[in-house]
Amino acid sequence: MGYLAKLKSSGWAYPTAILSLYGFFANCRVAEPFLTPYLIGPNKNISEEVVTNYLFPIWTYSYLAILFPVFLLTDFLRYKPLIMVQGFFLVTNYVLLCFAPGLPAMTFLQVNYAVVTSTEVAYFSYIYSVIPFENYQRATGYLRSAMLAGYTIGASLGQMLISLAGVDYFYINAITLGIVSVAFLISFWLPMPQRSLFFKGKRAAAVGSQSQREAPLGADRPEEPVTDVDEVGSGIEKIEHNGSAGWCSRENVATAGRLLWQSFRESYSSRLLICWSLWWALATAGYVQVFNYIQLMWDHIEPSATSSIYNGGVEAACSLVGATAAFSVGHIKVKWDVWGELALGLFSAVGTCAVFLMAFTSSIWACYAGYVIFKSCYMLLITITTFQIASNLSMECYALTFGINTFVALCLQTIITGIFVDEAALGLDIVTQFTIYGSYYAAISVLFLIRGTYTACVNHCNPERTKTKEQESSGVEVTSAERL
DSSP: OHHHHHHHHTSSHHHHHHHHHHHHHHHOOTTGGGHHHHHHSTTTOOOHHHIIIIIHHHHHHHHHHHHHHHHHHHHHTTSHHHHHHHHHHHHHHHHHHHHOOSHHHHHHHHHHHHHHHHTHHHHHHHGGGTSOGGGHHHHHHHHHHHHHHHHHHHHHHHHHHHHTTOOOHHHHHHHHHHHHHHHHHHHTTSOOOSOOSSOOOHHHHHHHHHHHHHSOTTSOOOHHHHHHHHHHHHHHHHHHHHSSSOTTOHHHHHHHHHHHHHHHHHHTOSHHHHHHHHHHHHHHHHHHHHHHHHHHHHHHHSOTTTSOOOHHHHHHHHHHHHHHHHHHHTTOOOOHHHHHHHHHHHHHHHHHHHHHHHHHOOOHHHHHHHHHHHHHHHHHHHHHHHHHHHHTSOHHHHHHHHHHHHHHHHHHHHHHIIIIIOTTTTOOOHHHHHHHHHHHHHHHHHHHHHHHHHHHHHHHHOHHHHHHHHHHHHTOOOOTGGGO
């Protein structure tokens, strides 16, 4: 108890520790790498075609419908309630997997899981509303490490239980149910944030808007005045809550709308930020499609009913290799505004080759290797992209950019699913789907290779012109050191 009291008094360590614990247990899903074998096996007895062309598309459509309302509710309700909702729906997800028979229950499961994925924005945004600015970087590192550790340990444990102990898939899901139940209980210990990013109260928002107008778009604004504004706004909100202008008053909602619009303009104020966001949306759509359907590809090459499978081991390897690649980003000194687009194109091309390898190989180990390469490339590039966007925006704008980019990616993913996967449209087989995903990634790589080559050549011929052009487009004075 003394240690807990010490954590609480530290200001930032307690919420970071509790949220990290939540992230670890919520992502330690022992059964997740074996979802497809469980669904098409004797436990649920659903055909591979139904899983591919009917069940999984329902998750995509539900996710699209839920994401934007959840994003607004996340800020309005101040994060913690949405984290608790995520924990609760994780529990119901595995209750359904363990005990609910039949296709209708598995159909509802996809909608249930869409709530889980749509509330991930609360996990990433919560910490920035309860800790000081100077602890953002450390807290973010801890949270991502906790998620990675949970996912890696969960996948490894699942593989060991199946390969070494011969545990049935049902018991793997039951173990996962117990683990995510711990995560749900931990969510109750999170302190409730006293402020949100956009629904701040009328006067606090007005002062915040004024401070935003005084600083150039995209510039690093001093954090101390923002803290003062939030402290003043917190007191004002209490008064307004007891008066006629409550938390959800028309004026407050209108002010939040203006802040959202200002943040949107800042988020997409420069060519460079638009470029990073474009890759984020395009590549994430393709990555999620590959991630969603890779187990079906593995089962197509080597059926789980008659062969030993190593899905968990492969996912654990992906996490470790991808984390190593992502960690190396912080130690690479590169002018990303010059070489970033070219890097996006080159590594996307490597990912393209990996997807085509998965589509055309008849060797399960070659398919495993292709998936590790593909996922590692994506994790490397998304880390670079996230860092570049976050380093040029305020926290409010980064949260909004994260939501918008994810929403655009989901729209693209929904289009791909609706045309090529859904049984109501083409309903293509899994090999043809992966051929299309490879072609999609090839288009992304060509686009950014062309753009990156152009940017690098222009910078080589006239570096001062490139620098001036970027400053004019973003409205920010940028030094050479800041661009490293």
